[in-house]
Amino acid sequence: MSKTMILALGGAGGNIAETICRDAKQTELKEANYLFADTDENSLKKHNADNRQLIVLNPEQDAFPEGVFTEVEKLYIIAGMGGMTGSKFLMPAVSEAKKAGVMSIQVITTTPFLFEGEKRLIKAIDAALPVSRIKDVELKAFNNENLVKNYPDLGFADAFKIADKEILAAIEEGMA
Numbered sequence: 123m124s125k126t127m128i129l130a131l132g133g134a135g136g137n138i139a140e141t142i143c144r145d146a147k148q149t150e151l152k153e154a155n156y157l158f159a160d161t162d163e164n165s166l167k168k169h170n171a172d173n174r175q176l177i178v179l180n181p182e183q184d185a186f187p188e189g190v191f192t193e194v195e196k197l198y199i200i201a202g203m204g205g206m207t208g209s210k211f212l213m214p215a216v217s218e219a220k221k222a223g224v225m226s227i228q229v230i231t232t233t234p235f236l237f238e239g240e241k242r243l244i245k246a247i248d249a250a251l252p253v254s255r256i257k258d259v260e261l262k263a264f265n266n267e268n269l270v271k272n273y274p275d276l277g278f279a280d281a282f283k284i285a286d287k288e289i290l291a292a293i294e295e296g297m298a
Contacts, residue, residue: 125195126154131211134202134232136160136169141286142200148294150196157190159215161207179211186214191222198293199227203246203263204234212249216259228260228296229253230289235266262296264289 128151130139136158146152158169159177166176177187191197197219201208212229219227231250234242254261269281276284 124150124153124155125193126150127191127194127197128154128156129197129199129215130156130158130169131199131201131215132160132205132207133162133165134205135200135208136165137282138200138202138230138232138286138289140169141283142290142293145287145290146294148297150297151290151294154198155194159186159207159211179207181206181210184210184214186211186218188218189222191219191224194219194222194224196226197224197228199229200231200289201229202232202234203249204238204242205245209245209249213252216253216256220256220259227258228262228293230262230264230293232264232266232285232289235270262292264292 128139128142130136139156139158142151143156156174157177158166158174159179160166161179161181163178166178170176199215201212203209216227233246250261250263253259269285273281273284
């Protein structure tokens with residue numbers, strides 16, 4: 123059993139984790155335990171596979187389920203910020219991982235587009251800021267607005283696929 127886990131929080135985290143699952147070159151990522159957590163049970167169904175765990179999060183609660191990080195030594199938490207699931211459950215997931223004694227925690231987030239509005243941007247900052255202050259937790263934030271600048275001729279779906287691959291490349295580069 124791998125001691126590395128990829129936690130995909132919410133829809134954006136799930137999409138990025140799917141790219142990692144499919145395209146990772148690093149054995150550690152290929153063989154990692156994948157945990158998909160979302161408040162939308164129907165959204166989770168698309169991630170159902172033999173080597174994956176699925177958790178339906180209760181939007182009425184602020185806690186992350188206990189016991190899911192047992193025996194995990196390295197944890198990658200992947201979430202889109204500014205929406206509901208990633209923003210709400212990022213800090214509780216980090217807290218639960220610290221409590222479980224996870225030795226290495228990396229948080230990889232994406233920020234909302236400017237057109238999504240100031241409320242989502244503020245929500246993203248409010249969710250990520252406390253995590254950035256935790257000792258021994260590495261936070262990498264990818265700015266979705268760069269998609270517009272870097273890939274002006276692509277549609278959103280294609281731009282997101284490229285961004286997911288850029289995030290994977292950054293994770294693998296950090297492992298080298």
